[in-house]
Amino acid sequence: MEATVVRTGTEGKTWGGGSKSPLKASYGKMMMWYFITSDALTFSAFLAAYGFSRFKFIDSWPIADEVFNHFPFMHGVDAPMYYVALMTFILIFSSVTMVLAVDAGHQLKKGKVTLYMFLTIIGGAIFVGSQAWEWKNFIKGEYGAVETAGGNIIQFVDREGERVALADVAKVLPEERVEHERKNGLWYVTDENTLTTYSIDEVREGFAESDYLVRTQKLDEKGAKTILSREESLSVINNDAVGVVEGANLTHNEYGPPLFADFFFFITGFHGFHVFTGVIINIIIFFNVIIGTYERRKSYEMVEKVGLYWHFVDLVWVFVFTFFYLV
Amino acid sequence: MAHDASTHEHQSATKRIWVVFAILSIITIVEVILGIIKPASLVETTLISMSLLNWIFIILTIVKAYYITWAFMHMEHETKGLRRSVVWTVIFLIAYLVFILLTEGDYIYEVYKNGHVAWDF
Known part of the structure; x- marks a missing residue:
């Protein structure tokens, strides 16, 4: 009669075909490990592609400390690294609370698991919010820049080498600028962006009257951006400059090569998406803990499995932190 | 007796978590401090086409x-087979991919720099 019993092949924690599980891990846990393996390869492919582009533009890549230097409530203060260090700590700490939840689960302490899961979810939510703020600053930009016909970005500095914003360079001219839209006939224009605060003519005019210099993306031996002489600056602005760039998007980027912004959006975005899904999955498991699903099962292994995913998200961030902010 | 043994084990597991947290925090703080001051001696010393500072960052990241x-992730408690099937696979493929792509990126940089085709108009 036993032959008629329907079996799914994955009863309980064992695999179909016997009570011995391969590698002494339950089906779910082992498959979570292999999912993490494949996801790790996806992330490393992104980071390796980032490294490829960076080596391609090794002598003109943006300096991370200059790009990411904001801190909440400290407007205009140059604070490189601090904010991202804070984000890193938040994520590492939420990893700690997660592993504490797993540990409490091993001892079947429902109250402790609930508390630690809750703290983990809060930590993850704060991290996603911080990342959104980082994106906002990156997209908005700070000083603005000018793009040359060859697609290079040039920025303005004063005689001391301090960055100068477009607003200080440009001279407001009595000109009328109209944004080209399909409805006024220019349907074939595809890369027309929204109007920048200042036109390239206003920047040119203002620059000619000022005493500022131009800074190119080229890095010198000491890793600083090259500053041109006044004559060279004027020649670049008058002959090569074609457009004004404020902030960053997928095609223009005031910090340097557009590829830098593309990789930033793509890699931190993909990581942020992982954090977001991690928070959602944690919330589901959190409610399962509260209603006592795992208490009845006498096993908190689900907490352990989502814990693996959550630690993996932290692990990826460790690498993103290094390659985007430190190296 | 059995109960005593399990509480002792539990304490050591919690202790291990906090010790690891301390290690990770210290490494991160060291990284941030090095990233802010960027010691000139480390930036200017080059080892295998990368500055010594960058090597330090990468090694510290791998330690983390x-x-x-x-x-x-409790990899230390998994069986040798599971550990190797995950870790060795990932390390081999990543090392291979990174080697190929960085070499190619460096080659394209040389072409842009020394080649006879103008690309900056």
Whole structure:
């Protein structure tokens, strides 16, 4: 009669075909490990592609400390690294609370698991919010820049080498600028962006009257951006400059090569998406803990499995932190 | 007796978590401090086409990754087979991919720099 019993092949924690599980891990846990393996390869492919582009533009890549230097409530203060260090700590700490939840689960302490899961979810939510703020600053930009016909970005500095914003360079001219839209006939224009605060003519005019210099993306031996002489600056602005760039998007980027912004959006975005899904999955498991699903099962292994995913998200961030902010 | 043994084990597991947290925090703080001051001697010393400072960052990152995987993800308690099938696969493929792509990126940089085709108009 036993032959008629329907079996799914994955009863309980064992695999179909016997009570011995391969590698002494339950089906779910082992498959979570292999999912993490494949996801790790996806992330490393992104980071390796980032490294490829960076080596391609090794002598003109943006300096991370200059790009990411904001801190909440400290407007205009140059604070490189601090904010991202804070984000890193938040994520590492939420990893700690997660592993504490797993540990409490091993001892079947429902109250402790609930508390630690809750703290983990809060930590993850704060991290996603911080990342959104980082994106906002990156997209908005700070000083603005000018793009040359060859697609290079040039920025303005004063005689001391301090960055100068477009607003200080440009001279407001009595000109009328109209944004080209399909409805006024220019349907074939595809890369027309929204109007920048200042036109390239206003920047040119203002620059000619000022005493500022131009800074190119080229890095010198000491890793600083090259500053041109006044004559060279004027020649670049008058002959090569074609457009004004404020902030960053997928095609223009005031910090340097557009590829830098593309990789930033793509890699931190993909990581942020992982954090977001991690928070959602944690919330589901959190409610399962509260209603006592795992208490009845006498096993908190689900907490352990989502814990693996959550630690993996932290692990990826460790690498993103290094390659985007430190190296 | 059995109960005593399990509470003792539990205490050591919690202790291990906090020790690892301390290690990860210290490494991160060191990284941030080095990233802010960027000591000139480390930036200017080059080892295998990268500055010594960058090598330090990458090695510290791998140390952090080791602690997260081994302690937080409990890799140290898994069987040798599972550990190797995950870790060796990932390390081999990543090392291979990174080597290929970085070599190619450096080659394209040389072409842009020394080649006879103008690309900056």
